[in-house]
Amino acid sequence: xxxxxxxxxxxxxxxxxxxxxxxxxxxxxxxxxxxxxxxxxxxxxxxxxxxxxxxxxxxxxxxxxxxxxxxxxxxxxxxxxxxxxxxxxxxxxxxxxxxxxxxxxxxxxxxxxxxxxxxxxxxxxxxxxxxxxxxxxxxxxxxxxxxxxxxxxxxxxxxxxxxxxxxxxxxxxxxxxxxxxxxxxxxxxxxxxxxxxxxxxxxxxxxxxxxxxxxxxxxxxxxxxxxxxxxxxxxxxxxxxxxxxxxxxxxxxxxxxxxxxxxxxxxxxxxxxxxxxxxxxxxxxxxxxxxxxxxxxxxxxxxxxxxxxxxxxxxxxxxxxxxxxxxxxxxxxxxxxxxxxxxxxxxxxxxxxxxxxxxxxxxxxxxxxxxxxxxxxxxxxxxxxxxxxxxxxxxxxxxxxxxxxxxxxxxxxxxxxxxxxxxxxxxxxxxxxxxxxxxxxxxxxxxxxxxxxxxxxxxxxxxxxxxxxxxxxxxxxxxxxxxxxxxxxxxxxxxxxxxxxxxxxxxxxxxxxxxxxxxxxxxxxxxxxxxxxxxxxxxxxxxxxxxxxxxxxxxxxxxxxxxxxxxxxxxxxxxxxxxxx
Amino acid sequence: xxxxxxxxxxxxxxxxxxxxxxxxxxxxxxxxxxxxxxxxxxxxxxxxxxxxxxxxxxxxxxxxxxxxxxxxxxxxxxxxxxxxxxxxxxxxxxxxxxxxxxxxxxxxxxxxxxxxxxxxxxxxxxxxxxxxxxxxxxxxxxxxxxxxxxxxxxxxxxxxxxxxxxxxxxxxxxxxxxxxxxxxxxxxxxxxxxxxxxxxxxxxxxxxxxxxxxxxx
Numbered sequence: 001x002x003x004x005x006x007x008x009x010x011x012x013x014x015x016x017x018x019x020x021x022x023x024x025x026x027x028x029x030x031x032x033x034x035x036x037x038x039x040x041x042x043x044x045x046x047x048x049x050x051x052x053x054x055x056x057x058x059x060x061x062x063x064x065x066x067x068x069x070x071x072x073x074x075x076x077x078x079x080x081x082x083x084x085x086x087x088x089x090x091x092x093x094x095x096x097x098x099x100x101x102x103x104x105x106x107x108x109x110x111x112x113x114x115x116x117x118x119x120x121x122x123x124x125x126x127x128x129x130x131x132x133x134x135x136x137x138x139x140x141x142x143x144x145x146x147x148x149x150x151x152x153x154x155x156x157x158x159x160x161x162x163x164x165x166x167x168x169x170x171x172x173x174x175x176x177x178x179x180x181x182x183x184x185x186x187x188x189x190x191x192x193x194x195x196x197x198x199x200x201x202x203x204x205x206x207x208x209x210x211x212x213x214x215x216x217x218x219x220x221x222x223x224x225x226x227x228x229x230x231x232x233x234x235x236x237x238x239x240x241x242x243x244x245x246x247x248x249x250x251x252x253x254x255x256x257x258x259x260x261x262x263x264x265x266x267x268x269x270x271x272x273x274x275x276x277x278x279x280x281x282x283x284x285x286x287x288x289x290x291x292x293x294x295x296x297x298x299x300x301x302x303x304x305x306x307x308x309x310x311x312x313x314x315x316x317x318x319x320x321x322x323x324x325x326x327x328x329x330x331x332x333x334x335x336x337x338x339x340x341x342x343x344x345x346x347x348x349x350x351x352x353x354x355x356x357x358x359x360x361x362x363x364x365x366x367x368x369x370x371x372x373x374x375x376x377x378x379x380x381x382x383x384x385x386x387x388x389x390x391x392x393x394x395x396x397x398x399x400x401x402x403x404x405x406x407x408x409x410x411x412x413x414x415x416x417x418x419x420x421x422x423x424x425x426x427x428x429x430x431x432x433x434x435x436x437x438x439x440x441x442x443x444x445x446x447x448x449x450x451x452x453x454x455x456x457x458x459x460x461x462x463x464x465x466x467x468x469x470x471x472x473x474x475x476x477x478x479x480x481x482x483x484x485x486x487x488x489x490x491x492x493x494x495x496x497x498x499x500x501x502x503x504x505x506x507x508x509x510x511x512x513x514x515x516x517x518x519x520x521x522x523x524x525x526x527x528x529x530x531x532x533x534x535x536x537x538x539x540x541x542x543x544x545x546x547x548x549x550x551x552x553x554x555x556x557x558x559x560x561x562x563x564x565x566x567x568x569x570x571x572x573x574x575x576x577x578x579x580x581x
Numbered sequence: 582x583x584x585x586x587x588x589x590x591x592x593x594x595x596x597x598x599x600x601x602x603x604x605x606x607x608x609x610x611x612x613x614x615x616x617x618x619x620x621x622x623x624x625x626x627x628x629x630x631x632x633x634x635x636x637x638x639x640x641x642x643x644x645x646x647x648x649x650x651x652x653x654x655x656x657x658x659x660x661x662x663x664x665x666x667x668x669x670x671x672x673x674x675x676x677x678x679x680x681x682x683x684x685x686x687x688x689x690x691x692x693x694x695x696x697x698x699x700x701x702x703x704x705x706x707x708x709x710x711x712x713x714x715x716x717x718x719x720x721x722x723x724x725x726x727x728x729x730x731x732x733x734x735x736x737x738x739x740x741x742x743x744x745x746x747x748x749x750x751x752x753x754x755x756x757x758x759x760x761x762x763x764x765x766x767x768x769x770x771x772x773x774x775x776x777x778x779x780x781x782x783x784x785x786x787x788x789x790x791x792x793x794x795x796x797x798x
Contacts, residue, residue: 479657479662480729495673571673575715
């Protein structure tokens, strides 16, 4: 060995070691700081009032008084129970639906067909789906109109379908939104696995399609789905805007009760509300614990099932059922969106007519003035948040490439943290913080609060394509005389234009859907399409709600269309960059 | 005309040595072949010469071109050209723009266009400037890739199995094309290959790298 003959200075470490010291090295810290700083401050700012400490409102001493008031309030126990059952129930249903569907249909034409429907479904805000479902399910809604010839109802029956006290319609609404999300995550995991080979292997050993996939593929896939599943669980337990539209009212789920207390003019209720927010955090943690228990149970039962060796050849009924269920979910969502679009241009639509008798644009014209401000707010904060998020994410990923580091699983958990903690548990604390620094109700505060939720999704959307980039293109470009920055601007970015724009569209769609952050950080001064729509849901003017709903789904849809169409247009003469390559 | 020297170069993956104390001198117009089993560190050595070594690796030793050391330079300042197994033409650029990417910014305007069309003519692809690289045949793409590398005026040429993806006839023709161009320009060339035919075609030295006993596999 040549050790000792060379000086230490001639030891060459991997080429771009100097990238670690450059300005690019600041991006990961900056990004995590922007995410975790407000999160930690917000949690603390809610925790302290929960124990009676908030000098601004006269709470000087720590004590348990807020908790006593909380537990003495009627309906809290029921609210907790609803939060748990709805959260666990809808998560279990969504995952089960997606897993069994993928098992039964992976690699078939139906599978590809349904996966193509995903992006439009994912782009629609939760609250819009909730509205649509309510439109469809209410006694005067589309579903009963369609069935009217069979049932013979001449007027809407007096049934409580939406807002049912078990939270079933709320669960259905959550499944409609979360199943597509889990489906997308499963697709991403499937693309990185050898699922097709395993499926064929299982078939060659005599296993039926569904059971073969569940036994051979799913156990490998699940670890990659775990974080998204926990995010779904946290969201479903503590969802506010969907619960407002679809959930039980007497009593309401805990999250809805909390929002009401936080909005009360009586400021003294903020202490109890903070304690409630901490309780909500505890409920989500409990739900996650229960989920971990279910995971163990599922694993043990699954192992028995595998050891027993049943081939599960007669799975026709299950395949039919799963296709019907997931296809039904997608149809239900699309149908409800269509129903709202129809309402927005309906002039006369009598029960039990299936279609409006006449159409007009009157609603659109009459409300133009009311719409413009929320539309502008939605657009500006959505664009700003997604662009800032994109810059940060690109900085982090480019730093990762140049420093040659791979992120650990732990780093991924940190990124997911804003999605795993119920929003209501830290948004009040953030509001207190913003008031403290005089930023409450400012546009910057609104941007920042949206960034908290936009960033993780932009990162998740862009990370895989960015890391999958063939580094030899970059190396070739370097050897042809391009600098590291030149490679980024002239090679990597143009070649990744499509995923970059899609990430931007994802960020925009996430921002459009934000309800609670807009409410808390905007101090009520920045009405957006989503906050206006939720406010309108208390009334019953379906036509104007239809107008807002169309705008809410229209904006993300345009964003996604641009993200797909722009690269296709720019590179229309470049076959190597076309989709499906 | 330039020459390439590797002076007691050692490469490590973590602490595992891959190549130890390799010394090699390649004169202008020489094409030296580097052979050895997979995983022995051939491509890593080329990455080290280019300056694109991945951070998991460390290296000792000096690389000099015309007696100037290049080991400390950024890859874009070394003027080391490399061809990979795949042509790696940028899919977002036309054939002409791919060549322009390699051409140094010193030549401008009409001269630039003239050099690009001359390069295309040399590759038997006159008038292909506006074409989409994805519409070219494998042999055509390979020739464009070589011209792109040569337009950057490299002082050293590295070949990382650039012939292995081509069919037998295209392969022999392209191989001759590459060697001729390198020799005419007096560029010392280091080629990594698994194919003894490639080595025979150079009519030059062959260096055999052996698996280090301590290395895994």
